[in-house]
Amino acid sequence: MTVNIAKMKRLSSAVPLLLITEAMMKITEIRTYLMQAATSVPQPKAGQIGHKVWDPGTSRNWLFVKVLTDEGTYGVGECSGWPRVVERAVKDLENLLVGQDPTHIDLLWSKMQTAIMGHGVLGTVGGGALSGIEMALWDIKGKITGQPVWSLLGGRFRDSIPLYTHASTTERADELVALGYKGLKVGISKAGDVETVYRIREHLGMDIDLMVDAHGPPWLTVSDAIAIGRELEACNLLFYEDPVAPDRIDAFRQVREATTTPLAAGERVSTVWGMLPYIEGDLVDVIQPDTGRAGGITQMKKMAAMAEAHYITVAPHSGSLGPVGEFAALHVMATIPNALMLERVEHDWEGRHRVITASPVFQDGRLLVPNTPGLGVDIVEDEIAKHPSVLNIVIQPTVENYEPGTAGEAPYFQQRRGRNRAWNRTVRSPSDDS
């Protein structure tokens, strides 16, 4: 048999070129949509500290992005991680992406990562920008292939995702359980909160998963965090979240070694490298990437794979995140074996459902995984425009945790002064129950 080298060369070069030419689509523009996730917002005065009406919800912004292409198909995404600042980062990155093929998602992510490197590490601002853009690229790819994003990610393990939400009283816990929730989280930040956890556990029994979030607190020392972790052992928690501030991994390790209460962390970090110390050090039982700032859908999949190798589960954070990010989280959670639960703010801002075309379907404490191509959600631009961004940082409250007249002096540590007033918990031994 004779081999026609010249013909083979022509074929081997012509076929891929033809496929690439046919598949080539180009990004033409990236638009951003920044909004205040609140109906009315107190207007801050310059340099103001100690706002009289403090509501963390009023400082909340949502940032949506739309990646447009020359073929008319577009994708939507959402960024968290300080949205007003992230918006500028997204606009800076637009220049890098215009003219590129949106289907090469990992390549574009890598280019953006490298471009940001000159400004230092990615952080949550860079992570937020990459998350929203990458999410939109997956949306485009799903639309042009006619596949839901979960299908492109390797297929799904489940068609609905279990949720957990927040309760601080037994009455509220009853309401949420009646809605179908099988997981509840209690925030602890002040005197009496640990007792509340005990009350809710005793009230609900063991059929409900119970969690505690200390919010990476400045008001707890490492030894306080350990004491609380030990007190909570009798409550059989699913996890104790951010028992110490995440800035120092060794503090986390000290808590880990001193209590058997399972730990969770990760809502404030981006990319696999941000999550790596928690996983590599076996410091947590649950990682909590925030879908809007983890770095993107692929980064979350990689985090999940790293966690899987350490028998660690995944429960994405959703405290400040808006509705597009929630859709992306559903797709990720559908495709990973170690999905635990997705966080949800049950009573969110009443306009949440109006800024998207369709909300995810809630059924018995779970959200159904969408089956439509792409992410399965679009934004409503007219509605977003009604809520322009006003405030995106938390004004320090004048709460009882501060000495009178000292609010804002050094908030990260000053609550240690007057500790008895701020954290006057009654230490309860698990043996008290016996």
Ligand SMILES: [Mg+2]
């Ligand atoms: Mg948290």
